[in-house]
Amino acid sequence: MAPGRPQSLVSKAALSILFAGFLSTPFFLLREIFFPKGQQPFDERRVPTYFPTAMHTNTTTLPFGPDAPWLAPLAGYSDLPFRTLCRQYGAACAVTEMVSVKGLVYGGFGTERLLLTAGPDTPLVVQLFGAEPEIYERAMPLLLERGFTHFDLNAGCSVRKVNKSGSGSALMSRPALLLKIVETMVKAAGPGRVGVKMRLGFTPGEENFLDLGRALEDLGAGWLTLHPRTAKQLFGGQARWEAIGELAQAVGVPVLASGDLFTAEDAARCLSVSGCAGVMFARGALTDPMIFQRLKDVLAGRESAPRTAESLAEAALTHIRLCQELDPTPRAFRALRAFLPRYAKGFTGIRALRQALITCRNWDELTAMAAHIAHLAADAAPIDHADMLQDCGA
Numbered sequence: 001m002a003p004g005r006p007q008s009l010v011s012k013a014a015l016s017i018l019f020a021g022f023l024s025t026p027f028f029l030l031r032e033i034f035f036p037k038g039q040q041p042f043d044e045r046r047v048p049t050y051f052p053t054a055m056h057t058n059t060t061t062l063p064f065g066p067d068a069p070w071l072a073p074l075a076g077y078s079d080l081p082f083r084t085l086c087r088q089y090g091a092a093c094a095v096t097e098m099v100s101v102k103g104l105v106y107g108g109f110g111t112e113r114l115l116l117t118a119g120p121d122t123p124l125v126v127q128l129f130g131a132e133p134e135i136y137e138r139a140m141p142l143l144l145e146r147g148f149t150h151f152d153l154n155a156g157c158s159v160r161k162v163n164k165s166g167s168g169s170a171l172m173s174r175p176a177l178l179l180k181i182v183e184t185m186v187k188a189a190g191p192g193r194v195g196v197k198m199r200l201g202f203t204p205g206e207e208n209f210l211d212l213g214r215a216l217e218d219l220g221a222g223w224l225t226l227h228p229r230t231a232k233q234l235f236g237g238q239a240r241w242e243a244i245g246e247l248a249q250a251v252g253v254p255v256l257a258s259g260d261l262f263t264a265e266d267a268a269r270c271l272s273v274s275g276c277a278g279v280m281f282a283r284g285a286l287t288d289p290m291i292f293q294r295l296k297d298v299l300a301g302r303e304s305a306p307r308t309a310e311s312l313a314e315a316a317l318t319h320i321r322l323c324q325e326l327d328p329t330p331r332a333f334r335a336l337r338a339f340l341p342r343y344a345k346g347f348t349g350i351r352a353l354r355q356a357l358i359t360c361r362n363w364d365e366l367t368a369m370a371a372h373i374a375h376l377a378a379d380a381a382p383i384d385h386a387d388m389l390q391d392c393g394a
């Protein structure tokens with residue numbers, strides 16, 4: 001009987017495969033009948049493609065200059081498709097969404113998604129947040145191994161959840177800890193490879209950005225970004241662009257400006273007021289990804305193309321296509337569906353568009369709906385950028 005055993009095992013396995021095939025066939029047939037090609041719902045198995053060694057060229061030096069605008073770190077927004085879109089419209093460099101160093105060290109699908117990148121997504125800066133130097137010590141080699149070359153420390157984010165853990169702008173109130181973290185990062189990545197995004201200080205009475213700036217330069221930081229408000233101010237009042245100029249005078253490394261840069265003209269004024277090395281567009285890019293090219297036009301004395309419904313529809317359609325190519329996951333689809341109404345800001349019918357977008361179930365429907373942006377009429381009311389702050393918890 002013994003020699004017959006393997007044979008019966010083989011036939012059992014073959015029967016199981018046939019049975020499984022028989023069971024799954026009706027599902028495939030039903031799927032084809034109800035969701036013809038192009039209309040099929042998401043394939044959950046298409047998880048984001050991770051490109052571990054995609055950062056290969058042109059990353060030894062970062063671009064700094066008035067006509068080399070950056071895309072700011074934007075949690076929930078500055079993902080691979082949006083970065084790629086902004087680069088197509090002239091962003092010279094882009095920063096990832098903030099990445100938790102703890103998430104990196106202890107693993108997690110969410111963190112992997114934030115590090116999604118591709119060949120043309122360069123130069124790229126990975127923004128990190130966390131408050132424990134030991135964790136940075138462990139996180140940095142993981143990032144360097146994967147080919148990332150430039151890093152930014154988030155010392156500017158005032159979201160309660162981030163500050164509660166001592167991270168983000170809370171680091172401004174513990175300068176020794178902030179410096180220790182940067183020292184750790186520079187030790188791993190090398191001098192010039194680490195930047196710090198700061199605020200003026202934690203509270204109005206403790207504005208330490210100048211002292212910190214000098215100390216960070218001494219530690220080997222390659223650039224500094226200043227959002228000139230205190231952490232306590234969140235996004236209230238006006239960004240004090242003059243303070244960016246004070247920092248630019250105090251240090252020898254490039255200083256980038258962030259804060260209230262909603263149009264290309266704002267950025268040109270900020271550059272002229274502060275004399276800083278360059279600007280970072282944040283909320284301005286969310287309503288107008290063409291803002292990068294506009295700044296280049298303004299600085300060159302060229303008339304910049306108007307922000308028309310047609311050009312915004314084109315940007316929205318390109319964004320959808322890039323998302324389909326680079327991150328075609330259900331999560332990315334839902335995020336983009338909620339993002340698209342931003343392109344219609346300043347036009348009438350945005351509420352109806354938002355409602356219609358939310359009912360879109362697949363890429364074809366989303367594409368058809370986004371095309372409607374081209375037909376919206378301009379609204380006389382100015383764009384309110386404050387409502388974007390709910391998204392970052394401020």
Ligand SMILES: Cc1cc2nc3c(=O)[nH]c(=O)nc-3n(C[C@H](O)[C@H](O)[C@H](O)COP(=O)(O)O)c2cc1C
Nearest residue numbers: 072073074075098227258259260261282283391392
């Ligand atoms: C939705 C949203 C998400 C943000 N996420 C981050 C972030 O991940 N890291 C960071 O340093 N700053 C973050 N910021 C701050 C921006 O990078 C920028 O410094 C700030 O919005 C000021 O620029 P603006 O007034 O031109 O928008 C975020 C801001 C917004 C509105």
